[in-house]
Amino acid sequence: MNKNRLWMIGSLLIMALVLAGGYFVGVQPQLSAIADAETQKASVDDTNARNQQVLAQLKKDSADLPALKSKLAGLSASVPNGASIPSFVDQLNALYVTANVLCVDQAFADAVVYKPALPVAAPAQPAAGATSAPTATPTPTPSTPAAVPPVVNALITSQNFAAQPVTITVRGQYANILDFVNGLQKGSRLFLVTSFSTGPTTGTDAVPGSLDAKIAGYIYSLTEPQTGTGQPGGSAASAGTTAQASK
Secondary structure, three states: OOHHHHHHHHHHHHHHHHHHHHHHHHHHHHHHHHHHHHHHHHHHHHHHHHHHHHHHHHHHHHHHHHHHHHHHHHHHHHOOEOOOHHHHHHHHHHHHHHHOOEEEEEEEOOOEEOOOOOOOOOOOOOOOOOOOOOOOOOOOOOOOOOOOOOOOOOOOOOOOEEEEEEEEEEEEOHHHHHHHHHHHHOOOOOEEEEEEEEEEOOOOOOOOOOEEEEEEEEEEEEOOOOOOOOOOOOOOOOOOEEOOOOO
């Protein structure tokens, strides 16, 4: 092997080493940087796409905001934050005039904390392998519809919801009394009627045909967490306190 061939082989080796070094030192880092940039671009594009969806939803929610605020105002009036007895008395005073009845008495008892309804227990099943004793064939009876299960919500608890007993006695004609009860149930403040009774009026100056009607029920309110006093916060009304209607 002559010197020229050795020089040629050495030159080829040196060129190969230079090319390999140039690739690992210059080209390969550039390729890695390009790959990282493409990965970051894909991630940014994905984030932008999600942000566009969020923005579209926010625009839709913003368009619905007036309607949502109106609905919230109605719900807040129906079940206010706190007892809000004065505003409810104002509602009653207006309803007395509208229904053409006379307020004889109205009383607000202490608020009671909300107790979630318990689920109905399933009937017990016989043990495996047990043989039930024969029973006489029962007489067929008309079937009764199953009771509607109570509607519960995990967000409503005894810590943030209270019911306040209210008793109202009004005097007037029977049709007007029914109008009053109807307005009471459909007023801006949620009112649940639990009892209703009528009887002859005890007033000596009452219009002939007048009756005295006693309506009992509950109004509801959102409360602050209990502070250890045993009473729900924001529902201040002492037991038996009577609020006179202004005339």
